[in-house]
């Protein structure tokens with residue numbers, strides 16, 4: 001069966017006593033089976049929230065609307081017991097903040113093997129083999145020793161690689177990797193990249209990679225998705241987007257990179273509101289319409305989807 | 313395990329001076345408090361007269377004619393020989409009495425502890441699961457009541473309800489095991505209230521942590537997450553509390569034992585304090601002090617055992 005993930009009309013907001021804060025707005029994406037999609041965008045743009053909403057792991061204060069189709073079923077309306085069979089086995093997570101993501105009183109080894117044994121108790125030996133194999137690939141020369149440690153005994157970079165192993169343990173069809181190379185030096189970054197690339201290639205897994213590392217995104221991903229304040233501004237082939245960015249925000253984001261001369265995006269114009277296009281207050285091309293309504297998603301000739309009135 | 317060994321040695325080495333301190337304090341307290349045991353023995357009803365000579369003879373027989381330091385020394389020497397002295401009044405050996413009464417108090421403490429743990433942890437888990445909903449509110453009110461109502465009041469209420477009104481349980485004595493139920497429950501309630509609140513907040517704290525979300529991403533159900541991941545972390549403060557609580561009630565529950573006429577060490581001590589039966593009071597203080605210190609060491613050991621941060625040598629630093 002086709003294992004695409006398709007998000008339709010996703011809106012996420014956080015509700016508290018005083019107000020409702022929207023953090024993801026009208027997101028429609030197709031993640032084709034076996035593809036690697038990069039999610040880029042500045043801090044706070046809603047990348048993690050988007051990823052966690054697919055897994056239904058947002059806190060209880062989050063209100064999620066829309067559908068997430070996978071293998072003919074809507075993950076958002078699946079009974080809890082069914083969802084648990086999907087989690088970790090069909091779709092797994094490589095979480096952000098590795099050190100907080102690990103239980104401080106449980107050994108690393110057990111936290112890794114339980115990814116498999118929670119689904120199938122009998123596969124303990126398999127799980128241990130897989131664990132040692134993954135740890136070796138991720139640059140740990142003595143897997144047994146790491147397995148017997150606790151998260152507080154390892155460095156941040158080591159824990160980062162542990163959570164990468166965590167997501168890959170059970171050969172999932174899909175991996176959502178939230179900044180898998182954060183805090184790693186060049187050598188280790190390359191190693192993690194290699195592992196993700198191999199998994200992506202050989203085990204036919206699809207992947208969503210959330211990252212600030214545009215170079216990683218370029219090298220690893222087939223497709224890119226640019227988020228700004230909860231809206232997908234532009235999505236399409238990675239190469240095309242990085243060579244010829246269509247959306248003014250994408251252009252600004254790329255020009256602000258050190259390798260492109262570090263030209264920052266201008267500050268927000270306080271007279272303009274972001275109730276229409278989220279980027280309107282900072283956009284050099286803004287027209288009147290931009291302040292009034294969210295631009296529709298437009299499909300360009302090269303297959304890209306852009307949310308901007310310049311192309312509508 | 314070397315950290316454990318070091319820790320044990322350190323603690324046991326500390327135990328001895330603590331015990332000596334406790335015994336001196338107990339002795340001084342007895343010597344300083346008003347009232348005279350010799351007078352109590354000679355004139356238990358307050359209407360008999362005796363001569364000065366009779367008084368001196370009795371004081372000498374009781375060993376109370378010597379200076380306090382000598383009395384203490386003799387008593388301490390006796391303790392090392394395993395001789396705890398005799399009661400001034402009944403002339404029964406203190407050791408024999410303790411040997412008979414400690415098992416009774418221990419049984420009461422164990423049963424009460426079971427009530428505290430089951431009611432407290434159970435209520436805490438339910439309250440955490442139903443946070444801010446009806447069961448949570450009810451249990452919150454109940455645990456607040458349980459921990460703030462004094463034991464003697466609960467005791468009276470229970471006696472009235474279970475013994476007089478419904479005639480289900482005996483009012484006093486331990487002729488059968490059912491006699492332990494009311495005192496144990498009375499003793500357990502305040503601790504159960506504290507324990508419920510502690511458990512609830514510990515679980516809620518842990519549930520907000522990111523490793524819980526990550527466990528969910530592996531396919532753990534809520535229940536499995538609580539059992540495998542949250543419980544170890546959340547139980548640490550709860551068990552620490554239960555340990556010190558047990559230490560407290562093992563030392564004898566004087567008020568409850570007296571109300572329910574349970575012949576344990578608590579009621580023994582109360583009677584002895586009233587009649588200034590020095591040796592009994594001292595033996596009791598020494599016993600409950602030792603138990604208290606030992607239970608605290610046990611709690612620390614547990615803490616080391618479940619907390620890898622300490623086990624892995626941070627305690628040594």
Ligand SMILES: Nc1ncnc2c1ncn2[C@@H]1O[C@H](COP(=O)(O)OP(=O)(O)OP(=O)(O)O)[C@@H](O)[C@H]1O
Pocket residue numbers: 014023041042043044045046047048049050059061096
């Ligand atoms: N539990 C929460 N309650 C309220 N608001 C939240 C919560 N979690 C996230 N948000 C808000 O949602 C927005 C998006 O957060 P998100 O974590 O997805 O950002 P991000 O793109 O992953 O950023 P980063 O690159 O820094 O990880 C932020 O504005 C944040 O304040």
Ligand SMILES: [Mg+2]
Pocket residue numbers: 047048049096178
């Ligand atoms: Mg994030």
